[in-house]
Amino acid sequence: MLPPAVTRVDEALRAAGVHTEIRLLADSARTAAEAAAALGVTIGQIVKSLVFAADDEPLLVLASGRHTVDTKKVAHLVNAGRVHRADPEFVRRHTGFAIGGVAPVGHPHPLRTVIDTALADYDILWAAAGHPHAVFPTTFAELLRLTGGDPGDVGRRDPGSAD
Incomplete structure (x- = not known):
């Protein structure tokens, strides 16, 4: 039995016509490095789902695991005066996820x-599927379609990434 948040992701994917198998990992995939190691892929293939407050409105940034998000670049992309990382309560309230x-x-x-x-x-x-041990495979084009998101240069290469 899947955790409720993972079931919610699975239902959202299926409703959008995506029939993929969510993978439950033995080890945590809470960070991009953990997820890449558990999956045997490069860190750049990991989709970091990061929530920010853009002028106090929620903004989801889907970033490559090889990047650190540059909030000034993001603010420019979304025409916001200020963009900053959201606190855990803000994240849960707007996404339903921890x-x-x-x-x-x-x-x-x-x-x-x-x-x-x-x-x-x-x-x-590979993107998170509602739980630190759950991920699903996807593509850039599919993420654009699923989220209605706007593509953009959001970051700078993380000096710690070997990808």
Whole structure:
């Protein structure tokens, strides 16, 4: 039996016509490095689902695991005066997920979304599926379709990423 948040992601994917299998990992995939190691993929293939407050409105940024999000770049992309990382309560209220398991889909209400164009460098991506141990495979094009997100250059290469 899947955790309720994972079931919600599975239902959202199926409702959008995506029939994929959510993978439950033995080890945590709370960070991009953990997820990449557990899946045996490069860190750049991991989709980090990060919630920010853009002028106090929720903003979901789907970033490559190889990038650190540059909030000034994001603010410019979304025409916001200020963009900052949201606290755990804000994240849960707007996504229905805890940090470490935020999925690109399955939120209580649609979220404005920006998708890192660096994710287009990979054929297969892996995104969180509502729980720190749950992920699903996807593509850049599918993320654009699923979220209605806008592509953009959101970050800078994380100096710690070997990808």
